[in-house]
Amino acid sequence: MERIITGVKPTGILHIGNYFGAIKPLLDMSNNYETLFFIADYHALNFIKSAEELRENSKKLAAAYLACGLDPEKIVFFRQSDIPEVFELNWILSNVTPKGLMNRAHAYKAIVEQNTENNLEKDQGVNMGLYNYPILMAADILLYNCKYVPVGLDQKQHCEIARDLAQMFNNRYGETFILPEPKIEESVAVIPGLDGRKMSKSYGNTIQLFCTEKELQKTINKIVTDSRLPGEPKDEDCTLSRFYALFGTEEQTAEFKKELREGLGWGEAKKKLFALMNEHIAPMREKYNYYMEHPEEVEKILQNGAFKARCIAKKMIAKIRKRIGVNPMAN
């Protein structure tokens, strides 16, 4: 089986868009690939400056993925910070990385452009962690010699950088790394947010995956509809029915749309949507709460995953050290 890897920064609470856009596709993919998945806590360091918050977010992210059905027997599930070899490779790769390549990385470029627009010094607010971010990500990918990297479109350039660095290393030292490729799931539907635009934290239109039942109900009530009254026919392709289709079967969704056309009131429609969503989410929510209350179990799972990931990492780093001419046996 070919090997794939992906990571997620523990920067916030997961929402329904994350579930359908990233979590579920990864779980599905793990049926066909040897899958590594990690919490990119060191990548989050640039965004989260409180130790307590980073710890708490990592814990929530781990609990959430387990609650969604991640099977640690099937997916090597670990924390980036449990694998020190990744920092060694990070340094090694820095030495094949042209600085100009980092200047062109989207995140850095965007800040420089903004600073220039605001008549500020071009590197205002940029630290080396942000600047070197793509190298650490390349190290994540190359350390396990992964063929594919399932990511969203926003991470495509980072994957291309990883590939470039692998190529440059191979050119200098001989074939060492498989050239990785991003695997961007195009078929994943755009998940709508409360206002009908794409669900995104930056739009403030999300539905949290593991809020309480009451909060879920309240959030669903905020989904924007038009002002048509009960009894008036509704547009069957509204945001409500798009949500309904995510959780319902084809038949259920067809029935819901029919009721809307026949004048189902928005209030009633929201109640139906809540019932359907809650039916699916409730068992996951229960598991999530369980893991949040049993952090020692989560820790054990992550340690186990780290052990497996490190077995791969140690072999790879020994080979790399040999290629570059440093002590391959260093411990």
Ligand code: TRP
């Ligand atoms: N940079 C990715 C993001 O922000 C997270 C990430 C870190 C990652 N290392 C990775 C993704 C390696 C895939 C492979 O979403």
